Amino acid sequence: MALKANSAAMQIFVMICGILFSLFSGWFLYNIEEKAIVSEFQKDIDERAASLSREIEINIEALYTLATLFSQESTPDFHAFTTQARKTLNRHNDIQALEWVPRVPHAQRQAFENELRKSFADFEFTERKSQGYMTVAQQRAEYFPVYYVEPLVGNETAFGFDLASNVTRRETLEKSRDSAKAQATASIMLVQEHSKEKAFLAFLPIYKGQPSTLAKRKQNLQGFILGVYRIADIFASSTLNDELLGLAIEVVDDTEPSKVDLLYSHSSSTGFTIKKDISYTKALPEILGRKWSLIGSPTQSYISVRRSILPLFVLSAGIIFTFFITVYIRSITKQAFLVQSIVIEKTNELNKANKRLKKLSRIDGLTGIANRRFMDEFLDREWLRAIRQESSVSFLLIDIDFFKAYNDNYGHLAGDECLKKVGACLKEQVNRAVDMVARYGGEEFAFVLLDTHNVELIAQRCLKSIEALNIKHEFSPVGPVVSISIGYCTLIPQKGSDPSSLIAAADEALYKAKERGRNNALASLTAISAQTFSI
Known part of the structure; x- marks a missing residue:
């Protein structure tokens, strides 16, 4: 018991x-x-x-x-x-x-x-x-x-x-x-x-x-x-x-x-x-x-x-x-x-x-490429590396010509598809892991190329590749298909400088490229207190 x-x-x-x-x-x-x-x-x-x-x-x-x-x-x-x-x-x-x-x-x-x-x-x-x-x-x-x-x-x-x-x-x-x-x-x-x-x-x-x-x-x-x-x-x-x-x-x-x-x-x-x-x-x-x-x-x-x-x-x-x-x-x-x-x-x-x-x-939700924030972090980091190694940094700023007219006439869904195709096409233009393609904002994209000697060739390749997509754009004064304008600049960074000077120079070149009729690439010739790298 x-x-x-x-x-x-x-x-x-x-x-x-x-x-x-x-x-x-x-x-x-x-x-x-x-x-x-x-x-x-x-x-x-x-x-x-x-x-x-x-x-x-x-x-x-x-x-x-x-x-x-x-x-x-x-x-x-x-x-x-x-x-x-x-x-x-x-x-x-x-x-x-x-x-x-x-x-x-x-x-x-x-x-x-x-x-x-x-x-x-x-x-x-x-x-x-x-x-x-x-x-x-x-x-x-x-x-x-x-x-x-x-x-x-x-x-x-x-x-x-x-x-x-x-x-x-x-x-x-x-x-x-x-x-x-x-x-x-x-x-x-x-x-x-x-x-x-x-x-x-x-x-x-x-x-x-x-x-x-x-x-x-x-x-x-x-x-x-x-x-x-x-x-x-x-x-x-x-x-x-x-x-x-x-x-x-x-x-x-x-x-x-x-x-x-x-x-x-x-x-x-x-x-x-x-x-x-x-x-x-x-x-x-x-x-x-x-x-x-x-x-x-x-x-x-x-x-x-x-x-x-x-x-x-x-x-x-x-x-x-x-x-x-x-x-x-x-x-x-x-x-x-x-x-x-x-x-x-x-x-x-x-x-x-x-x-x-x-x-x-770090990824742009629409295009699947790097976003602006990740690009800024990447550029800041590589800028300091380039100063130490005395190597060049190139920045390409790309804008889709008359994209607002495209959006207004074809609709935002078509505009999103256009951005996706352009982003994917631009990403294919660089093959090195050390380079970056990013969506800069709206219809703008950007390239960051490290120690690159053929920037002009890459820019021209981008122009031709986008035009070859043959995306119909009846409302563009430039041509019947979607095109882009590119401003770019290449520098060997000096001590005490920062990437904003490079971006500003590329932005100015983009503005001038648009003034010249768009669908073209233009290099910046502005001196920005840094040694220019010959391309």
Whole structure:
């Protein structure tokens, strides 16, 4: 009897211990899985934040491109400004408008209005009343009207609008003027828009000369180059808009912590309930004096598809095997080994997935070649190597001729197919593992060639290969098929230099190649404080 009682007690003890152990194992694996899902979710938000930040930086650069028009003594006329702005907008489809906003003292108001009335009979300085309608701007000491605007179509309401009449815009103007730096406004509703989409303005101050003090900046201010950006468009153009299934994302302006402004909200297309108890905020690098953040939350669908049955399986299996442990102890040992094997397998799968994600972060999702970020890292690294070895580095910047017209007339799906074919064709033109072909952005591609003596031959080969693809393009002034323009430069880097000089030279050569009629390759002959390598 005592032995039987002891056996029963042992069985009860083993059963209780086994059940408790099974519950703990299931909870432990569930907790590990939960942490892995949260980590993956945070990584998704980090990648999308980096993508949005890059997209904004690329669009802001357009202001500095236009600033070169004002490097001369005189202010460019309406035609010169809009011509250059149109070229810039062709490369930056996310920009709503580019504008010139001069500083106009009251004494010169009539002269400024009369000058534009030669081309636009009804032009006048305007302002928006609190009731929402536009009217003639009231008298003030100085005005900051939208004097040049590209495109004018769709922005007629903004043409002549005095930014000084709006408190938000004027504060940003003054901050930009006093700091001599580009500044962005808080979110605004555009005077030319009737929708409720939010936008922001970016101001780049233009001075006479180079004033170094606050007083001289106020005195020598000519005006501002203004970029108009709709936040939804920038969001849509960044890779933020790719593969967002199961994620709800908000873009907020938290420059003033006590007054957080919701700029844009992306709702998950899955329609599942958002798990608000899991939230992650990623701050973006400062954007022209503003602090933006991404706030992400996963949906129940996002969590569910990443969960496995492993925790439940371990719990059930542990309880079942616990009943047999009193008869056959070895079975529980075997079960423990099985659980351990599954855990190791899942851990290995997670490690492999992380490696695949790291690789994907370097590849352009559409064309399958290297992306801009990976190319920049590669060029920086090889630039330093070339300095040590005194070898050459070549950079080719390639642009598809009149790609916007192709997209507009054949559709974006056809445009994507065109980009894929061009990317694949360009990749075939280099055979060495040390060289790189990358998608530079939009319809632009780039080559980084190391210690290469036949750059011109490679450029010509690219021109012929793309033309040989015979991709129909009836809307190109160059020819009946898709063609490209190439600007390139080869340097032997010197100590203290950086790759930006090489890229700038290739970009300038590309611009000149386009001016010469496109569908051609042109080498840069500009001296950039570095020894030129003969090709």
